[in-house]
Amino acid sequence: MILNDILGRDVMDSNGERLGEVSDVRFALDAAPAQLLSRARMVGIVVSPRTATSFLGYERQDLSQPWPVAQLLRWRHRGSFLVLWEDIAVMGPDGVRLRSEFTAYESTLPR
Amino acid sequence: MSKAKPIPAQDIKPAPRPAGLVLDAQLHLLDRQILDVDGVPVTTVDDVELSGPAPDEPIPEGAEAPHITGLLTGPVLGTRIFGGRPPSSRFIRIPWDMVAGVDTVVSLGVRANSLDASWVERWMRDQVIAKIPGGRHDPE
Numbered sequence: 300m301i302l303n304d305i306l307g308r309d310v311m312d313s314n315g316e317r318l319g320e321v322s323d324v325r326f327a328l329d330a331a332p333a334q335l336l337s338r339a340r341m342v343g344i345v346v347s348p349r350t351a352t353s354f355l356g357y358e359r360q361d362l363s364q365p366w367p368v369a370q371l372l373r374w375r376h377r378g379s380f381l382v383l384w385e386d387i388a389v390m391g392p393d394g395v396r397l398r399s400e401f402t403a404y405e406s407t408l409p410r
Numbered sequence: 411m412s413k414a415k416p417i418p419a420q421d422i423k424p425a426p427r428p429a430g431l432v433l434d435a436q437l438h439l440l441d442r443q444i445l446d447v448d449g450v451p452v453t454t455v456d457d458v459e460l461s462g463p464a465p466d467e468p469i470p471e472g473a474e475a476p477h478i479t480g481l482l483t484g485p486v487l488g489t490r491i492f493g494g495r496p497p498s499s500r501f502i503r504i505p506w507d508m509v510a511g512v513d514t515v516v517s518l519g520v521r522a523n524s525l526d527a528s529w530v531e532r533w534m535r536d537q538v539i540a541k542i543p544g545g546r547h548d549p550e
Contacts, residue, residue, distance in 0.1 A: 300464075300465055301457055301458070301482070302458040302459070306436065318417065319414040328432075333507065336512070338477045339433065340475050341460065341476045348414035378419075380417055402423060403421055405423070406425070408432055408437075
């Protein structure tokens with residue numbers, strides 16, 4: 300599967316209600332060490348209720364300067380959340396559908 | 411486009427913290443420059459290839475999470491402007507096994523000459539630069 304097939308697609312819950320768009324896909328390098336980098340496992344998708352575009356990831360990091368830009372981008376992405384891979388039922392160019400008992404997690408990046 | 415159903419703030423829980431480095435594809439990978447082991451620019455990350463799942467097919471519960479199999483580069487200028495993406499066959503693949511680090515640039519652990527992605531550089535060197543008088547040696 301190619302990543303741009305899912306970025307920006309609609310995210311629905313199990314009842315078909317729209318929750319937002321795929322703003323990003325999160326990976327973690329927590330597999331066994333390889334020769335160079337370890338395998339990048341997909342953790343989940345970041346869902347933004349308003350816009351799929353992200354600008355420098357202000358809303359996912361502790362960036363606060365320049366102050367007006369940080370405030371504007373945080374406000375634009377308010378309500379963003381992370382959905383783990385285990386809670387994704389279908390994923391593809393037609394959109395993403397989540398499982399019925401999915402859990403929404405904070406989308407901020409760990410420091 | 412219908413308005414998105416909001417998730418109440420109290421239902422958004424603190425995320426589990428993975429053990430290793432965490433990368434967001436748009437923030438840390440896409441459009442980053444790729445340098446080879448000697449710091450020579452190779453290309454940029456135009457797309458990322460995943461090991462699964464089958465597009466638009468139901469994912470069985472407990473299925474193993476997909477991983478990045480390779481970084482893709484290709485003729486994306488037209489599709490960036492007009493939408494869509496080039497067919498998969500037009501992308502040149504750089505396997506993830508060759509990636510040595512992800513920072514402000516993506517660094518590889520191999521030399522650019524061994525990669526398909528740098529064919530334009532080689533073609534320019536052999537077909538254009540080499541035919542210019544003095545183009546086959548360092549300046550004296």
